[in-house]
Amino acid sequence: MQYLLLIYEDEKASNSMSEAAQGQLFQDYMKFTADIKASGHWLAGEALQPISTATSVRVRDGKSLTTDGPFAETREQLGGFYMVEAKDLDEAMSIAARIPTAKTGTIEVRPIMAFG
Amino acid sequence: MQTWPPDLVPIYRDQIGRIVATLIRTLGDFDLAEEIAHDAFIAAMEQWPARGTPENPAGWLVQTARHKAIDEVRRRQNLRKKLREEEIVAAIETSFAPPDEEATLEDDRLRLMFTCCHPAIALDAQVALTLRTIGGLTTEEIARAFLVPAATMGQRIVRAKAKIAGAKIPYRVPPIELLPERASAVLAVIYLVFTEGYAATEGDDLIRHELCAEAIRLARLVRALLPSTSEAVGLLALLLLTDARRAARTSETGDVVLLEDQDRSRWDKAEIDEGLTLVVDALRASAGAPGAYAVQAAIAACHARAADPKDTDWRQIVGLYAVLLRIHPSPVIALNQAVAVAMAFGPEQGLAALEPLEKSGDLERYHLFHSAKADLLRRLGRFSAAREAYARAIEVVGSEPERRFLAARLAAVEEAWKRS
Numbered sequence: 001m002q003y004l005l006l007i008y009e010d011e012k013a014s015n016s017m018s019e020a021a022q023g024q025l026f027q028d029y030m031k032f033t034a035d036i037k038a039s040g041h042w043l044a045g046e047a048l049q050p051i052s053t054a055t056s057v058r059v060r061d062g063k064s065l066t067t068d069g070p071f072a073e074t075r076e077q078l079g080g081f082y083m084v085e086a087k088d089l090d091e092a093m094s095i096a097a098r099i100p101t102a103k104t105g106t107i108e109v110r111p112i113m114a115f116g
Numbered sequence: 117m118q119t120w121p122p123d124l125v126p127i128y129r130d131q132i133g134r135i136v137a138t139l140i141r142t143l144g145d146f147d148l149a150e151e152i153a154h155d156a157f158i159a160a161m162e163q164w165p166a167r168g169t170p171e172n173p174a175g176w177l178v179q180t181a182r183h184k185a186i187d188e189v190r191r192r193q194n195l196r197k198k199l200r201e202e203e204i205v206a207a208i209e210t211s212f213a214p215p216d217e218e219a220t221l222e223d224d225r226l227r228l229m230f231t232c233c234h235p236a237i238a239l240d241a242q243v244a245l246t247l248r249t250i251g252g253l254t255t256e257e258i259a260r261a262f263l264v265p266a267a268t269m270g271q272r273i274v275r276a277k278a279k280i281a282g283a284k285i286p287y288r289v290p291p292i293e294l295l296p297e298r299a300s301a302v303l304a305v306i307y308l309v310f311t312e313g314y315a316a317t318e319g320d321d322l323i324r325h326e327l328c329a330e331a332i333r334l335a336r337l338v339r340a341l342l343p344s345t346s347e348a349v350g351l352l353a354l355l356l357l358t359d360a361r362r363a364a365r366t367s368e369t370g371d372v373v374l375l376e377d378q379d380r381s382r383w384d385k386a387e388i389d390e391g392l393t394l395v396v397d398a399l400r401a402s403a404g405a406p407g408a409y410a411v412q413a414a415i416a417a418c419h420a421r422a423a424d425p426k427d428t429d430w431r432q433i434v435g436l437y438a439v440l441l442r443i444h445p446s447p448v449i450a451l452n453q454a455v456a457v458a459m460a461f462g463p464e465q466g467l468a469a470l471e472p473l474e475k476s477g478d479l480e481r482y483h484l485f486h487s488a489k490a491d492l493l494r495r496l497g498r499f500s501a502a503r504e505a506y507a508r509a510i511e512v513v514g515s516e517p518e519r520r521f522l523a524a525r526l527a528a529v530e531e532a533w534k535r536s
Binding site: 001087088089090093109111 | 234236282283284285286290294
């Protein structure tokens with residue numbers, strides 16, 4: 001079973017982190033990623049650029065509407081994701097809990113739809 | 117269900133959960149499992165009146181469900197043209213252990229309970245799903261008990277089942293590192309089912325009684341399955357000792373009867389005896405660190421042991437509330453402790469214990485705070501202040517029987533005040 005682990009965090013808070021803390025966080029992510037690759041759970045994973053780079057596109061009545069900024073203005077923003085293979089929700093939840101940002105932000109665990 | 121032969125109803129209540137649980141394990145499908153289990157009961161309904169109730173009704177139902185499950189799997193296999201039928205039939209044959217292998221069946225129910233009470237499911241849906249699949253209550257009965265439309269309750273259950281299947285919530289007893297957290301979720305659901313049936317003053321009385329009975333049944337089950345978990349034992353003790361007072365806690369006119377005014381001869385002796393034994397077991401199993409249910413049960417036991425209100429060991433109750441406050445710091449528990457202090461050491465001491473609570477303002481809108489204060493002032497003969505406190509309690513009270521009770525107290529204090 002595949003799950004997408006969506007990493008939400010308060011971008012303002014992470015921008016105001018000290019350089020040392022940012023360095024530590026980066027190290028933690030490197031280690032976590034290496035761990036879930038070694039254990040065979042990792043399928044994909046990326047960090048996203050800040051929401052200041054986001055653009056939202058909607059097409060209505062054939063007309064394209066483009067707005068600056070993310071889809072929704074929320075306190076926490078999507079900052080990255082992992083896609084993992086896990087045997088059930090409990091395993092996916094325990095992997096999510098090990099993502100470094102779980103301590104400060106929120107990890108949304110979404111099962112991937114299987115067709116056919 | 118009204119058309120069922122009467123001897124089938126208790127068997128249904130007792131067996132539906134375990135048959136559904138075993139079918140879910142084998143078939144991996146909640147809806148199909150429920151459908152087949154119900155088919156087995158319908159078969160019983162059709163055949164028993166003519167042929168007579170079988171000698172072992174539970175065994176008959178399990179057998180029938182097994183055959184129906186095999187038929188269903190065979191039908192599905194034909195549709196999918198896969199040739200693993202023998203394997204699946206073999207799995208069903210072995211999973212429906214003969215009735216003497218009770219342990220497997222009980223494990224299935226425990227697994228199902230942990231699935232229904234998984235933290236990824238919303239609490240109200242956990243409660244509904246547990247009552248539906250393990251308790252065998254209909255969606256309509258659950259809806260009536262929780263005062264929501266049947267369609268809303270149905271939606272809630274459907275959504276929860278879809279989440280179990282879609283997100284693949286496991287069907288298992290959690291591993292040891294998750295067990296304390298997950299077991300406490302199961303116990304919390306049972307406690308909620310009970311308080312919903314016991315505390316609320318509106319709704320269908322019969323259904324509410326049914327909820328309490330169901331909670332006790334589920335608590336018995338969990339206690340039997342996790343006998344060394346102190347809180348599982350403590351919860352069962354608490355529910356029994358509380359339920360024992362049911363008949364005495366409302367008057368014939370539906371008014372509230374306070375603990376000290378209750379006719380203790382109407383308390384259920386059998387429930388009290390069982391509860392008292394279980395409290396000791398729970399405290400023993402807690403290895404010196406009892407949880408909230410065990411401590412609440414110990415408090416209920418202090419009341420249950422007193423044949424007359426004046427025999428109540430209030431000093432011990434004060435101490436138990438102190439333990440409970442350490443586990444769960446809460447202004448309502450502090451209020452209960454203050455009342456116990458007043459009973460143990462006098463109303464003056466009780467008022468002193470209420471003071472920090474009054475300053476915090478946490479209970480400003482809680483009628484029991486004001487009525488407790490009023491009662492202590494009344495006992496000290498400070499009728500004018502008692503009058504004000506009763507008036508404030510009446511301003512914030514929610515339920516009608518309680519309002520009537522407070523109004524009567526206010527009138528009595530006003531009478532005393534005029535005379536003084």
